Amino acid sequence: METNEKQFVQEITPMEVDFPQWYTDVIKKTDLVDYSPVKGFMVIKPYGYALWEEIQRDMDRRFKETGHKNCYFPLLIPESLLNKEKEHVEGFAPEVAWVTHGGSERLAERLCVRPTSETIICSMYAKWLNSYRDLPFLYNQWCSVVRWEKSTRPFLRTSEFLWQEGHTIHETYEEAQEETLRMLQVYKASAEELMAIPVVVGQKSDREKFAGAHATYTMEALMHDGKALQAGTSHNLGQHFTKAFDINFQGRTGEIEFPYQTSWGVSTRLIGGIIMVHGDNRGLVLPPRMAPIQAVIIPIAQNKGGVLEEAEKIHNELKNLGIRVETDADTTNTVGWKFNEYEMKGVPVRIEIGPRDIKKSQVMVARRDTLEKEAVPIENLGLHIAKLLDDIHDNMFEKAKKMRDEKTYTIDNYDDFKKKMKESPGFMKAMWCGDRECEEAIKEETGATIRCIPFEQEKISDVCPFCGKKAKHMVYLARAY
Amino acid sequence: METNEKQFVQEITPMEVDFPQWYTDVIKKTDLVDYSPVKGFMVIKPYGYALWEEIQRDMDRRFKETGHKNCYFPLLIPESLLNKEKEHVEGFAPEVAWVTHGGSERLAERLCVRPTSETIICSMYAKWLNSYRDLPFLYNQWCSVVRWEKSTRPFLRTSEFLWQEGHTIHETYEEAQEETLRMLQVYKASAEELMAIPVVVGQKSDREKFAGAHATYTMEALMHDGKALQAGTSHNLGQHFTKAFDINFQGRTGEIEFPYQTSWGVSTRLIGGIIMVHGDNRGLVLPPRMAPIQAVIIPIAQNKGGVLEEAEKIHNELKNLGIRVETDADTTNTVGWKFNEYEMKGVPVRIEIGPRDIKKSQVMVARRDTLEKEAVPIENLGLHIAKLLDDIHDNMFEKAKKMRDEKTYTIDNYDDFKKKMKESPGFMKAMWCGDRECEEAIKEETGATIRCIPFEQEKISDVCPFCGKKAKHMVYLARAY
Numbered sequence: 001m002e003t004n005e006k007q008f009v010q011e012i013t014p015m016e017v018d019f020p021q022w023y024t025d026v027i028k029k030t031d032l033v034d035y036s037p038v039k040g041f042m043v044i045k046p047y048g049y050a051l052w053e054e055i056q057r058d059m060d061r062r063f064k065e066t067g068h069k070n071c072y073f074p075l076l077i078p079e080s081l082l083n084k085e086k087e088h089v090e091g092f093a094p095e096v097a098w099v100t101h102g103g104s105e106r107l108a109e110r111l112c113v114r115p116t117s118e119t120i121i122c123s124m125y126a127k128w129l130n131s132y133r134d135l136p137f138l139y140n141q142w143c144s145v146v147r148w149e150k151s152t153r154p155f156l157r158t159s160e161f162l163w164q165e166g167h168t169i170h171e172t173y174e175e176a177q178e179e180t181l182r183m184l185q186v187y188k189a190s191a192e193e194l195m196a197i198p199v200v201v202g203q204k205s206d207r208e209k210f211a212g213a214h215a216t217y218t219m220e221a222l223m224h225d226g227k228a229l230q231a232g233t234s235h236n237l238g239q240h241f242t243k244a245f246d247i248n249f250q251g252r253t254g255e256i257e258f259p260y261q262t263s264w265g266v267s268t269r270l271i272g273g274i275i276m277v278h279g280d281n282r283g284l285v286l287p288p289r290m291a292p293i294q295a296v297i298i299p300i301a302q303n304k305g306g307v308l309e310e311a312e313k314i315h316n317e318l319k320n321l322g323i324r325v326e327t328d329a330d331t332t333n334t335v336g337w338k339f340n341e342y343e344m345k346g347v348p349v350r351i352e353i354g355p356r357d358i359k360k361s362q363v364m365v366a367r368r369d370t371l372e373k374e375a376v377p378i379e380n381l382g383l384h385i386a387k388l389l390d391d392i393h394d395n396m397f398e399k400a401k402k403m404r405d406e407k408t409y410t411i412d413n414y415d416d417f418k419k420k421m422k423e424s425p426g427f428m429k430a431m432w433c434g435d436r437e438c439e440e441a442i443k444e445e446t447g448a449t450i451r452c453i454p455f456e457q458e459k460i461s462d463v464c465p466f467c468g469k470k471a472k473h474m475v476y477l478a479r480a481y
Numbered sequence: 482m483e484t485n486e487k488q489f490v491q492e493i494t495p496m497e498v499d500f501p502q503w504y505t506d507v508i509k510k511t512d513l514v515d516y517s518p519v520k521g522f523m524v525i526k527p528y529g530y531a532l533w534e535e536i537q538r539d540m541d542r543r544f545k546e547t548g549h550k551n552c553y554f555p556l557l558i559p560e561s562l563l564n565k566e567k568e569h570v571e572g573f574a575p576e577v578a579w580v581t582h583g584g585s586e587r588l589a590e591r592l593c594v595r596p597t598s599e600t601i602i603c604s605m606y607a608k609w610l611n612s613y614r615d616l617p618f619l620y621n622q623w624c625s626v627v628r629w630e631k632s633t634r635p636f637l638r639t640s641e642f643l644w645q646e647g648h649t650i651h652e653t654y655e656e657a658q659e660e661t662l663r664m665l666q667v668y669k670a671s672a673e674e675l676m677a678i679p680v681v682v683g684q685k686s687d688r689e690k691f692a693g694a695h696a697t698y699t700m701e702a703l704m705h706d707g708k709a710l711q712a713g714t715s716h717n718l719g720q721h722f723t724k725a726f727d728i729n730f731q732g733r734t735g736e737i738e739f740p741y742q743t744s745w746g747v748s749t750r751l752i753g754g755i756i757m758v759h760g761d762n763r764g765l766v767l768p769p770r771m772a773p774i775q776a777v778i779i780p781i782a783q784n785k786g787g788v789l790e791e792a793e794k795i796h797n798e799l800k801n802l803g804i805r806v807e808t809d810a811d812t813t814n815t816v817g818w819k820f821n822e823y824e825m826k827g828v829p830v831r832i833e834i835g836p837r838d839i840k841k842s843q844v845m846v847a848r849r850d851t852l853e854k855e856a857v858p859i860e861n862l863g864l865h866i867a868k869l870l871d872d873i874h875d876n877m878f879e880k881a882k883k884m885r886d887e888k889t890y891t892i893d894n895y896d897d898f899k900k901k902m903k904e905s906p907g908f909m910k911a912m913w914c915g916d917r918e919c920e921e922a923i924k925e926e927t928g929a930t931i932r933c934i935p936f937e938q939e940k941i942s943d944v945c946p947f948c949g950k951k952a953k954h955m956v957y958l959a960r961a962y
Binding site: 034036037038041042043044045046048049050052053069070071072073074075076077078081093094095096097098099100101102103104111113120123124127128133139143144146148159160162332 | 515517518519522523524525526527529530531533534550551552553554555556557558559562574575576577578579580581582583584585592594601604605608609614620624625627629640641643813
């Protein structure tokens with residue numbers, strides 16, 4: 001067993017040695033994903049897709065609780081529609097896939113595979129909206145989008161990914177702004193409560209905002225390697241699209257008005273975040289509330305009388321409590337192999353039961369987050385495990401927060417910034433003048449971008465440490481995925 | 482109120498007058514769907530999408546109960562992959578959309594937007610399969626597919642539609658055949674138990690089978706206009722694709738073997754079936770188990786004291802029982818308008834509550850399927866409604882079965898067949914020689930196709946009434962959507 005374990009662990013490159021390789025090893029060896037015959041397109045395997053299903057279930061419930069309904073808009077968008085909003089087409093046209101033929105016929109107009117659906121949705125909203133009484137429209141869709149990428153990495157950046165896109169229109173700017181921030185908070189709540197990922201929320205700089213947005217808000221998470229991941233964005237689109245698409249309505253005073261719009265999205269990229277925030281050198285560490293298998297039961301010496309029967313009893317007790325439980329009684333693999341396998345797959349809780357345990361009316365319970373193992377009485381085991389899953393969630397969140405805080409630095413001069421970015425990358429909190437040229441120079445010289453202007457502002461100093469001008473905001477900077 | 486009602490009903494063309502127009506009126510006026518700017522592509526609006534969500538929920542549960550897992554394969558398929566199975570490419574190439582450019586670059590190889598995913602999935606299964614111990618693979622995906630259609634109708638035939646596609650491989654032919662029939666039974670169970678649609682199940686003729694299949698099985702439903710709808714298909718693909726894609730494994734004897742494959746799918750087309758099986762001249766009649774709103778509460782004289790409070794109490798009682806309930810207390814619409822609106826939208830149960838009802842400790846309960854209305858005590862109303870929803874389901878299923886049986890004819894000569902097809906179209910049960918030429922002549926002359934060779938065979942006569950040759954099977958024929 002000892003040997004077995006070592007061999008297993010050695011298959012995953014330690015993250016300190018080569019973080020990108022660690023990531024690749026983990027996603028491949030845990031069967032989350034595979035490379036497809038189409039360059040830049042991934043296949044999401046059942047274990048990876050089950051994570052997406054849990055994210056969908058959680059988010060979809062939150063969307064519905066905040067009054068949104070799902071619908072479905074076409075995959076293909078006529079080129080003329082994409083072209084209607086100037087900034088939008090400039091942002092997206094370079095990375096769309098174009099359909100030119102339907103069957104054997106050349107199309108009169110090219111259609112792009114949706115990179116995002118603002119334009120086609122706006123064309124429909126223009127048909128549907130008449131009066132202020134119709135507002136707001138609060139719609140969402142779950143689908144895949146295509147953005148042609150030169151360099152890709154599964155979950156983090158792929159030419160096709162799965163996501164949801166919410167699209168709303170409102171009577172007033174204030175309501176649109178309220179919606180934009182509400183959905184950012186919904187994302188934050190899901191990141192924290194489901195995924196155990198602490199996030200920094202704030203506004204994007206103009207340079208980093210969505211193509212066509214009035215303002216973009218984001219939640220940013222920090223990975224083990226000190227790089228940031230943009231984990232979800234919510235845009236106040238103002239009237240940019242509603243005017244371009246002539247979406248209008250008769251207002252309360254009888255005048256024709258243009259509504260204010262929002263859009264917001266999260267994607268399968270979140271799975272990459274979960275891996276890189278929680279994972280360790282043994283593989284995945286899955287947040288208990290979204291783990292496809294929350295507890296695995298491993299019978300020991302299962303040929304001995306009563307072991308499988310007792311395992312089944314426990315299995316049913318857990319299942320009845322709504323815990324996603326599996327029993328691995330396969331005889332072709334050793335117990336040691338199983339321990340490693342489920343550890344690598346990030347299963348939060350392992351329950352071992354053998355003849356000696358049964359004699360003592362106990363089982364051994366191992367938790368994935370701390371790797372601790374303890375004897376627990378069989379009586380009321382289900383309730384114990386349910387509570388343990390919550391404890392693991394809390395511990396994983398605190399651990400991730402601690403990791404993030406340890407890699408978050410307050411910076412007041414550019415030399416320190418450059419040194420830190422090189423030696424111990426992470427979130428850099430610094431003042432910023434607000435100028436785009438300054439922002440671009442930082443990126444050019446260090447690879448770091450402004451991740452956001454956080455809602456929680458601190459005053460570090462009066463001047464921008466990068467250019468010496470008067471400071472406007474405190475910002476988070478980092479290199480990012 | 483009377484006038485209001487009449488006006489409303491008049492907006493929907495009676496189905497006896499013009500069935501296609503009735504269908505179009507219903508889907509538009511009940512806000513299920515809209516036409517998009519891309520010809521042949523539909524927008525599924527929230528009320529329509531909610532129906533799809535219920536179908537997904539029900540089917541997905543059944544798939545998982547039968548051991549299947551979800552995953553996701555790329556949207557785009559290289560042309561060379563599509564070309565690998567000869568019959569398959571001949572069947573699908575004429576109707577696929579081709580992507581020729583990614584961003585500003587022309588692609589070295591054209592990619593087709595998936596019309597179905599056998600080919601890309603086979604290319605992955607070839608990588609994943611090693612030993613008989615790995616089998617079976619039991620995977621499914623929920624996605625959209627594109628098939629370029631010349632003439633389209635929302636839900637029934639559109640250039641893009643939403644569906645699920647199950648793809649499995651097995652060690653033996655027998656296991657694949659068992660799976661093929663199991664999933665057909667899963668579809669049948671969902672059609673009957675969720676959608677209240679009776680179906681005929683059987684095998685497709687060679688002419689009608691899936692491009693590349695060894696054998697195709699189908700469930701067929703009969704619409705109000707006497708036309709059939711293919712509502713779900715399950716294919717035994719034999720080794721056609723596994724050999725073409727070189728999917729092989731080391732068998733129990735050490736020899737290299739090719740697995741046997743199945744695929745099976747249902748789509749948003751089912752929503753068209755639900756409309757055309759259950760709908761009437763007032764609009765939709767939704768099967769209670771999948772109705773987005775199962776019961777609507779309409780307060781009468783809601784400005785009177787206690788009405789809204791009592792409505793809310795009932796609302797909460799129903800909600801706590803898991804009933805999808807809405808209360809419409811909007812004051813801009815009249816009560817009469819609301820009655821019509823929810824009738825048109827097919828809401829199974831309407832609960833009216835006003836001051837006079839409260840005095841008598843009762844409410845008025847109207848059911849959509851029979852349009853009957855009765856006084857029901859407020860006490861234990863929730864349980865009454867829960868039972869009523871089941872009764873409505875049963876009644877709708879029986880009604881649909883009666884309708885189908887009345888339109889099912891046993892035919893033993895071609896003249897009768899032609900006369901019936903003209904005067905009262907429906908399912909025609911007849912013997913058939915099994916020859917493709919005969920089948921094609923029937924289609925040419927009458928527009929009818931062989932819907933299936935049903936599992937439940939009857940012997941009507943010894944000869945094929947169409948050509949006089951010796952009969953092989955009893956078949957169902959009909960014109961179809």
